[in-house]
Amino acid sequence: MIKYQAAPYPFATHRIILALIFLIIFYFIVTELRWDWLPKYLPKLWQGLWVSLAMLFSTVILGFLLALPLGLVQVTGPRYLGRLAAGFCTMIRGTPLLLQLWLIYYGLGSVMAQFPELRDTWMWPYLRQAWPYAVLALTLSFAGYEGEVMRGAFAGVPRGELEAGRALGMSPTILFRRIWLPRAISRALPTLMGEVILQLKSTPLVATVTVIDLYAVITRIRQDTFITYEPLLLLAAIYMILTGLLTLLFKWYERRVPSMGV
Amino acid sequence: MQWLSDLANWSLLSLHPPGWGGVLLKGFAASITIALGAYTVGLLIGLWGAWNKLFGGELTRDLWGLYTTTIRAVPELVLILMLYFAGTDLVNTVLKHWGYEPIDINGFVAGVLVIGIVQGAYATEVLRGAILAIPRGQLEAAVAFGMGKWCILRRIILPAMLPFALPGLANLWLVVTKDTALLAVVGFSELTQVTRQAAGATKAYFLFYLAAGCLYLSLTLISTWLIKKLERWANRGRAQ
Amino acid sequence: MKSLSRYFLIASALFIFQTAQAASLKVGFAPEPYPPFAVPDASGQWSGWEIDMIHAVCKEAKLECELAPTAWDGLIPALESGKIDMIMGAMSITDERKKVIDFSDKYYNTPGMVVSAKGMAVPATPEGMKGKIIGVVGGTTHADYVKKHFGEVVSEIKEYQTQDEVNADLAAGRIDATQADALAMDGFLKSDTGKNCCQSNGAVPNDDAILGAGIGVGLRKTDTELKGKINAAIKAMRDNGSYSELAKKYFDFDIYGN
Numbered sequence: 001m002i003k004y005q006a007a008p009y010p011f012a013t014h015r016i017i018l019a020l021i022f023l024i025i026f027y028f029i030v031t032e033l034r035w036d037w038l039p040k041y042l043p044k045l046w047q048g049l050w051v052s053l054a055m056l057f058s059t060v061i062l063g064f065l066l067a068l069p070l071g072l073v074q075v076t077g078p079r080y081l082g083r084l085a086a087g088f089c090t091m092i093r094g095t096p097l098l099l100q101l102w103l104i105y106y107g108l109g110s111v112m113a114q115f116p117e118l119r120d121t122w123m124w125p126y127l128r129q130a131w132p133y134a135v136l137a138l139t140l141s142f143a144g145y146e147g148e149v150m151r152g153a154f155a156g157v158p159r160g161e162l163e164a165g166r167a168l169g170m171s172p173t174i175l176f177r178r179i180w181l182p183r184a185i186s187r188a189l190p191t192l193m194g195e196v197i198l199q200l201k202s203t204p205l206v207a208t209v210t211v212i213d214l215y216a217v218i219t220r221i222r223q224d225t226f227i228t229y230e231p232l233l234l235l236a237a238i239y240m241i242l243t244g245l246l247t248l249l250f251k252w253y254e255r256r257v258p259s260m261g262v
Numbered sequence: 263m264q265w266l267s268d269l270a271n272w273s274l275l276s277l278h279p280p281g282w283g284g285v286l287l288k289g290f291a292a293s294i295t296i297a298l299g300a301y302t303v304g305l306l307i308g309l310w311g312a313w314n315k316l317f318g319g320e321l322t323r324d325l326w327g328l329y330t331t332t333i334r335a336v337p338e339l340v341l342i343l344m345l346y347f348a349g350t351d352l353v354n355t356v357l358k359h360w361g362y363e364p365i366d367i368n369g370f371v372a373g374v375l376v377i378g379i380v381q382g383a384y385a386t387e388v389l390r391g392a393i394l395a396i397p398r399g400q401l402e403a404a405v406a407f408g409m410g411k412w413c414i415l416r417r418i419i420l421p422a423m424l425p426f427a428l429p430g431l432a433n434l435w436l437v438v439t440k441d442t443a444l445l446a447v448v449g450f451s452e453l454t455q456v457t458r459q460a461a462g463a464t465k466a467y468f469l470f471y472l473a474a475g476c477l478y479l480s481l482t483l484i485s486t487w488l489i490k491k492l493e494r495w496a497n498r499g500r501a502q
Numbered sequence: 503m504k505s506l507s508r509y510f511l512i513a514s515a516l517f518i519f520q521t522a523q524a525a526s527l528k529v530g531f532a533p534e535p536y537p538p539f540a541v542p543d544a545s546g547q548w549s550g551w552e553i554d555m556i557h558a559v560c561k562e563a564k565l566e567c568e569l570a571p572t573a574w575d576g577l578i579p580a581l582e583s584g585k586i587d588m589i590m591g592a593m594s595i596t597d598e599r600k601k602v603i604d605f606s607d608k609y610y611n612t613p614g615m616v617v618s619a620k621g622m623a624v625p626a627t628p629e630g631m632k633g634k635i636i637g638v639v640g641g642t643t644h645a646d647y648v649k650k651h652f653g654e655v656v657s658e659i660k661e662y663q664t665q666d667e668v669n670a671d672l673a674a675g676r677i678d679a680t681q682a683d684a685l686a687m688d689g690f691l692k693s694d695t696g697k698n699c700c701q702s703n704g705a706v707p708n709d710d711a712i713l714g715a716g717i718g719v720g721l722r723k724t725d726t727e728l729k730g731k732i733n734a735a736i737k738a739m740r741d742n743g744s745y746s747e748l749a750k751k752y753f754d755f756d757i758y759g760n
Contacts, residue, residue: 229344
């Protein structure tokens, strides 16, 4: 019969059986598959994990800071800046991140090849490495998606709240800092949290431009040992744990700030 | 200013050799075909999953929950690597177990299925939300009239949930067109992969990656335009 | 609900079976510009010495083959999972690889070579490599070689997916040198980009344990019958002169080695 079902009791019989089945599967994965490589690569895996997390948090913060003006000018104008910002968001959201990353890394690289004099400047130690390009690509991508969200958030703050602030004699700067910005951010937070998890799942792409993140370490293990699936299983498990931790963190925060998203 | 003249060397993009335009367009067509296939697979899985997650038994619901949670927690790139190779292996092991001949799953089908399975997890959630948004009375009325499951699905659920599902489904379509680019990492000849080959062969990295970007962007813009029309049609007769 | 799931199963089964093709052997190679071995052209076709060899060996062995471009780091997994049936993609016969797959006899040989930025000599010695940034393609014998012999002294080893991306970064100055197949690097050094940016530092000292004993056709361990056919075909081509005729189109020396 068609009927909406109630959520099952957390310790329903079938769940206990399911958990047992998964324990057995887990036991076989641990004992039957090959994990002898794990101790040897553990230090590298830690380093890779650290790089992945650094990529995630730095680009989320930088991307968000860039998203604020991108969203704001689309609401306040001037018109031509708003158009420019909207165009940027469309471009980022309309093309694959992998392509953007390769355009930035190899495209700029092919231009750099024509200017050997760059190699004598102070920028060269940074231009040489891969991580600045990866950070740039991931930041622009996050800003593109989040800029669109912030536009909606800025536009959606009720006019009455802004007018109340103005009536109290707040200057435009104070009004922005005390009312408009915090209200817009709190409106955007639920979406922002979803985007952070999407960003986490985008970080492995940086391995294709020689940044040694967690995914790159796993690739090296696969190439060194010729073991195909076990390292990938471990990688999937690590990402599941990371996603789970982030989700828990967001849930905890959501409970602390009940007005979020309103 | 060698790089500027490289960038302006449009003849590299000409549709006939020695221009690479034809190859890029072929790759673009492959990308779109895969996206269409994967989207269809994803929608079918999503419909099936949403139905089961809402109306299924306790075990069914938990299993579907497991599928959507797992898939959405792991990077697409990792899933594609795992399923692209392991998936083929698995299908053939199962077939062998049942006494069938192993079949030859080509790269295209593997790509469609892999991205389809990933899409399915997201589509399940979108459609579940959309069905939940249908006023309950409509479903109860349908049941009261003695409609069967299929009849309710076709006459009530599908048309009634469409306006609620469209924004999410539209977004998924835009995501799937970009997810096909990840197949470049396993060497499948879609747009990003052939662009990489063209760029590597001619060393005009900037030009080709920009050209491919324009193709993807045009697909997104045309899709967005069509989606807007579709939304207007689905919302006809509804207060805006 | 049962009928919906049954419909779905039938639909997906039809979808898969429809695309199943006649049993021609899939020959995997890395889909990247790797002159003169495998080069994509602007009409989407592949050409080069290795591609010619694929067709020639299959013809000699009376096998029906089709090209199956597969990313370099996916070749061995693809072979093991049955996605492809042979690897003919400049893959050296090494003991490490032999633990997981089988190889035919060698069908050519290429030494390793170090190529560096112009004006910066990077000889293949621990002293020469000291403090340098070296680029290699991940999962190649050259990557293993650099790690084993120079891993302690170099400043960094960067791993790429394809050699043309290593070359691009060498031209951009992001890496100081690369080690790769000498025959492929010869072609790069003769190209416009290569001429301007880079110089050869000669062949690397041999280390058979890592660099292996020539390039062979990668096969599944269970496909012994196929291995016999391929070996016979390579031998026949060596004997009847078609091998050297083909090689002459690309190389002015004996690519088979000793």
